[in-house]
Amino acid sequence: MAMIECRNLTKYYGHTRALNGVDLTIEKGQIVGLLGPNGSGKTTMIKMANGLLQPTNGSIIIDGHDPGVESKSVVAYLPDRDFLPEYMTVDALFKMYGDFFTDFNREKAEKMLASLDIRRDVAIKKLSKGTREKVQLVLIMSRDAKVYLLDEPIAGVDPAARDYILKTIISNYCEDAIVMISTHLIADIESILDDVIFLKDGNVVVHEPADQLREERGKSIDGLFREVFKC
Numbered sequence: 001m002a003m004i005e006c007r008n009l010t011k012y013y014g015h016t017r018a019l020n021g022v023d024l025t026i027e028k029g030q031i032v033g034l035l036g037p038n039g040s041g042k043t044t045m046i047k048m049a050n051g052l053l054q055p056t057n058g059s060i061i062i063d064g065h066d067p068g069v070e071s072k073s074v075v076a077y078l079p080d081r082d083f084l085p086e087y088m089t090v091d092a093l094f095k096m097y098g099d100f101f102t103d104f105n106r107e108k109a110e111k112m113l114a115s116l117d118i119r120r121d122v123a124i125k126k127l128s129k130g131t132r133e134k135v136q137l138v139l140i141m142s143r144d145a146k147v148y149l150l151d152e153p154i155a156g157v158d159p160a161a162r163d164y165i166l167k168t169i170i171s172n173y174c175e176d177a178i179v180m181i182s183t184h185l186i187a188d189i190e191s192i193l194d195d196v197i198f199l200k201d202g203n204v205v206v207h208e209p210a211d212q213l214r215e216e217r218g219k220s221i222d223g224l225f226r227e228v229f230k231c
């Protein structure tokens, strides 16, 4: 069964069209790159998959459900903005997540935190921007979810930590799950992608396995992106 199914998915903000009748089927067990230039509709699609926005037309089905209470329990969503409460410590956040999400795996979270060398007793407001991003990602990837929606997960993180984070993403999702990653750092993440989606002006212009794309076009996904979206 498809984990994400979009049919004629359309979104308007007033007169601005953000998604234009997208048809898309994503099967489980994949890491999918949702790639496109600024304003192409990536965040809009991710927000609709998480039930934060309603389609203007068409539908999106997550694990057989309309986005809502049931789908939210299987979706782990990393927004493109900082969502951590400033006054809480990392420890308190872990506790809150454990209370809130039955699938939060604290052991996993502790392990990631230790590998990234982040202290648990420090208030969020004292952490650097990049460290906050790491904490957010640890919280999200420590859930045993079926769908991980990661909107710009590594943008503010230093290159050394990026590699660890990508390894963490690969090793922390189970075979039945999907991870959808929106990013502009294509060269950094393309080695972990199974499937690639290019969005252009709200339309899917490419949806293919990453290996197949590289072979057919004789270049990296990053190289292909630069070619397709050349200004």
Ligand SMILES: Nc1ncnc2c1ncn2[C@@H]1O[C@H](COP(=O)(O)OP(=O)(O)OP(=O)(O)O)[C@@H](O)[C@H]1O
Pocket: 013, 016, 017, 018, 036, 037, 038, 039, 040, 041, 042, 043, 044, 045
């Ligand atoms: N709240 C909003 N109100 C009005 N227009 C919006 C709103 N959010 C997004 N848009 C418009 O919808 C289109 C798609 O935006 P979206 O944020 O989904 O793109 P994106 O691919 O995530 O871009 P970026 O790479 O810059 O984050 C753009 O034209 C944007 O200006």
